Amino acid sequence: xxxxLLMLGLLTAGLAxxxxxxxxxxxxxxxxxxxxxxxxxxxxxxxxxxxxxLKHQRDDTVHGGIRxxxxxxxxxxxxxxxxxxxxxxxxxxxxxxxxxxxxxxKIDCFECHTSKARTVAQxxxx
Amino acid sequence: xxRRGFLGVAAAAIGGVMLAPGIQLIEIAQxxxxxxxxxxxxxxxxxxxxxxxxxxEPGCNDCVTACNTENGLDPKPTPTSSQWIRKVxxxxxxxxxxxxxxxxxxxxxxxxxxxxxxxxxxxxxxDGIVLVDRHTCIGCRYCVMACPYKARSFVHEPLTEQVPDVxxxxxxxxxxxLCVHRIDKGEKTTACAEACSKAGHGAIVFGDLNDPDxxxxxxxxxxxxxxxxxxxxxxxxxxxxxx
Numbered sequence: 001x002x003x004x005l006l007m008l009g010l011l012t013a014g015l016a017x018x019x020x021x022x023x024x025x026x027x028x029x030x031x032x033x034x035x036x037x038x039x040x041x042x043x044x045x046x047x048x049x050x051x052x053x054l055k056h057q058r059d060d061t062v063h064g065g066i067r068x069x070x071x072x073x074x075x076x077x078x079x080x081x082x083x084x085x086x087x088x089x090x091x092x093x094x095x096x097x098x099x100x101x102x103x104x105x106k107i108d109c110f111e112c113h114t115s116k117a118r119t120v121a122q123x124x125x126x
Numbered sequence: 127x128x129r130r131g132f133l134g135v136a137a138a139a140i141g142g143v144m145l146a147p148g149i150q151l152i153e154i155a156q157x158x159x160x161x162x163x164x165x166x167x168x169x170x171x172x173x174x175x176x177x178x179x180x181x182x183e184p185g186c187n188d189c190v191t192a193c194n195t196e197n198g199l200d201p202k203p204t205p206t207s208s209q210w211i212r213k214v215x216x217x218x219x220x221x222x223x224x225x226x227x228x229x230x231x232x233x234x235x236x237x238x239x240x241x242x243x244x245x246x247x248x249x250x251x252x253d254g255i256v257l258v259d260r261h262t263c264i265g266c267r268y269c270v271m272a273c274p275y276k277a278r279s280f281v282h283e284p285l286t287e288q289v290p291d292v293x294x295x296x297x298x299x300x301x302x303x304l305c306v307h308r309i310d311k312g313e314k315t316t317a318c319a320e321a322c323s324k325a326g327h328g329a330i331v332f333g334d335l336n337d338p339d340x341x342x343x344x345x346x347x348x349x350x351x352x353x354x355x356x357x358x359x360x361x362x363x364x365x366x367x368x369x
Contacts, residue, residue: 113290
């Protein structure tokens with residue numbers, strides 16, 4: 001039992017210090033979301049499945065006109081935009097880009113969608 | 127504590143505020159705020175527009191400007207910029223009678239752009255709005271050729287600073303969406319119709335053609351209206367009076 005607890009402790013410590021782990025490749029630093037907000041699903045679920053959630057919902061929105069459902073890209077951006085750039089994809093350390101660069105997965109989202117939070121993006125309701 | 131019990135407690139601690147299986151605090155907050163998903167396109171509705179060219183002021187460009195602002199289009203259009211609505215000045219040569227006509231996607235019931243689209247990106251929604259799904263558009267521009275109203279534009283250059291509600295990007299075809307982002311949220315007017323009313327002309331009426339009590343239905347019942355190129359039998363949702 002004690003051994004298991006120790007293992008779990010080590011594992012958690014490893015995750016928490018993921019950004020500074022020694023190795024050939026620097027690990028991505030995940031920027032924290034805006035304080036006081038809560039994600040629509042636990043982080044481990046979002047990390048593995050966010051692309052499926054977004055892809056499923058985008059078809060409902062574009063073809064069915066159902067807006068404001070649970071997994072909304074605009075809602076992601078609102079919480080995860082960097083305080084300074086107000087964006088999730090403008091700089092290499094911003095929320096979406098830091099992980100996607102590490103995983104070598106190109107994000108096409110922001111070629112059409114704005115990467116800025118609704119509060120600052122052009123045309124946002126004043 | 128058993129192994130399973132310990133793991134359960136640990137998972138609950140990691141998982142954050144889990145009130146019951148599958149229910150998180152955020153969902154309750156969303157439901158309380160009334161910000162749940164919108165009901166979506168209603169198949170009983172046929173959105174359309176009535177354009178009264180006798181009220182449309184020649185030289186006035188307010189509808190075009192409002193459209194550009196609402197959808198984040200180029201405020202100073204160049205010959206290659208996207209154009210979702212344009213003003214066309216027409217004149218009957220024999221009589222000299224001139225009128226000014228705003229032309230945009232006519233939201234046909236039988237849209238030729240949908241017929242020719244090789245990927246299914248061009249589609250008609252249940253409520254009659256014809257749209258391009260940019261996720262599937264490959265930018266072949268077949269629909270641009272097929273549209274008899276020249277309503278579609280192609281985006282040639284990379285774009286930045288899009289409006290959050292209106293994603294747009296290079297390599298895709300686009301056209302008037304009847305302000306679908308407004309309609310889905312329950313708003314009752316489009317940017318062009320709103321600007322026209324604000325300018326005091328009231329030449330554009332937006333509404334549900336299937337609802338006999340709507341203003342647009344009442345007006346098309348009372349006055350003579352025409353569909354552009356009615357001979358093509360595309361049954362456009364946009365109707366014109368006075369041409």
